[in-house]
Amino acid sequence: QVQLVESGGGLVQAGDSLRLSCVVSGRTSSTYGMGWFRQAPGKEREFVAAIDWSGRSTEYGDSVKGRFTISKDNAKNTVYLQMNSLKPEDTAVYYCATNRAPYGPVTRGNFGFWGQGTQVTVSS
Numbered sequence: 356q357v358q359l360v361e362s363g364g365g366l367v368q369a370g371d372s373l374r375l376s377c378v379v380s381g382r383t384s385s386t387y388g389m390g391w392f393r394q395a396p397g398k399e400r401e402f403v404a405a406i407d408w409s410g411r412s413t414e415y416g417d418s419v420k421g422r423f424t425i426s427k428d429n430a431k432n433t434v435y436l437q438m439n440s441l442k443p444e445d446t447a448v449y450y451c452a453t454n455r456a457p458y459g460p461v462t463r464g465n466f467g468f469w470g471q472g473t474q475v476t477v478s479s
């Protein structure tokens with residue numbers, strides 16, 4: 356059974372940084388691409404970042420490009436989201452997800468398993 360557990364969220368001030376972690380169990384993350392999404396109250400889920408199975412290719416949503424960095428540590432079966440220069444509009448529940456199939460290209464879609472989410476709140 357594949358499980359994803361996010362951590363690292365919290366309450367910070369605008370301009371601060373946070374690093375989210377997502378530990379994957381039941382699947383070897385070294386062969387699957389991963390992604391981060393977020394959902395703010397009253398809004399649709401938004402793509403944040405994705406990384407391919409090798410860790411060499413990444414993609415970012417326009418609203419976080421240049422501020423957020425996705426990475427993965429295959430030895431720890433963990434994917435990270437480093438968030439810098441946080442803004443109040445980054446406030447949301449952040450979810451990690453893993454691709455349905457192994458060895459695919461980096462993608463904004465085709466995610467089959469999701470974590471429960473971690474809350475990030477940025478005060479102005």
